[in-house]
């Protein structure tokens with residue numbers, strides 16, 4: 001697989017010949033394979049940790065202010081690692097991205113603010129209110145929620161669900177849209193993955 005980085009351009013910069021916006025630069029996706037895409041969802045297989053992080057980087061590259069990513073998966077599935085990739089694409093230092101298992105929410109400053117929640121240790125919606133979940137989720141910046149499935153009734157209506165399953169030889173990562181913004185985002189992810197893998201659908 002081609003692992004070279006694309007030339008970096010500013011988002012929405014016009015082509016010199018006025019041919020319209022230049023697509024966002026697509027990060028390399030080493031170890032990422034598109035398994036299938038159907039009914040608006042996309043399923044990838046990540047062969048190693050670097051692949052999970054790279055897929056996160058792609059999501060971060062394509063994300064916009066207001067986006068919400070709901071991460072679902074067992075302990076150690078790769079939710080925090082994928083968040084590292086996502087946040088690094090938004091200019092956050094990778095080392096700054098740490099698990100919010102105990103802090104419950106971390107905020108990182110990048111090109112967009114990234115709010116990183118972990119709901120694993122919370123028991124009730126009251127506690128969500130205490131940590132500012134309702135003010136922060138979906139506000140300006142990008143919101144990432146680990147263990148979002150523990151509070152499905154408290155989530156905003158529209159979000160991208162990222163479900164990570166542990167397999168013996170890697171991780172299966174499924175993208176499921178809730179709302180038109182995320183249907184479009186998955187199409188962008190697929191277009192970008194095509195350009196990196198040669199996969200056609």
Ligand SMILES: Nc1ncnc2c1ncn2[C@@H]1O[C@H](COP(=O)(O)OP(=O)(O)OP(=O)(O)O)[C@@H](O)[C@H]1O
Nearest residue numbers: 046047048049052075076077078079080081170171
């Ligand atoms: N595709 C992959 N193949 C093999 N190992 C992987 C892959 N992706 C991630 N890992 C490994 O899985 C672990 C993921 O840890 P991480 O802290 O990101 O999980 P998590 O889902 O956030 O867990 P928690 O629920 O405890 O917060 C790391 O050890 C990482 O190296």
Ligand SMILES: [Mg+2]
Nearest residue numbers: 079080099146
């Ligand atoms: Mg985690």
